[in-house]
Amino acid sequence: PAARILPDDAEKWPQTLERTERAIGKWLKECLEEQIVFVAHDGLFRALTEMLHKAPLESRHGRPYGFEPAPAKWQVSEI
Numbered sequence: 571p572a573a574r575i576l577p578d579d580a581e582k583w584p585q586t587l588e589r590t591e592r593a594i595g596k597w598l599k600e601c602l603e604e605q606i607v608f609v610a611h612d613g614l615f616r617a618l619t620e621m622l623h624k625a626p627l628e629s630r631h632g633r634p635y636g637f638e639p640a641p642a643k644w645q646v647s648e649i
Contacts, residue, residue, distance in 0.1 A: 583617075590617035619646055 581589075597606055608618070615635065619627035622637055622644035634649040 586613060587617050587621060590614055591621050594618055594621065622646070
């Protein structure tokens with residue numbers, strides 16, 4: 571799921587997942603009943619999808635995605 575082309579000193583994928591979970595998790599806890607819009611680079615959305623949906627997403631660049639809570643895992647769909 572990690573980027574295919576990265577410099578040698580780039581953040582490793584497990585660290586990206588951890589950073590994403592800390593940042594996004596804060597918003598999800600504080601705004602549980604709200605609709606939240608995140609604008610970020612593809613790496614963050616890949617990490618977010620893996621975190622919430624429990625599976626990687628091969629996203630199409632520049633496309634918005636919606637995340638909806640579901641019983642077992644979040645549903646992800648292109649908007």
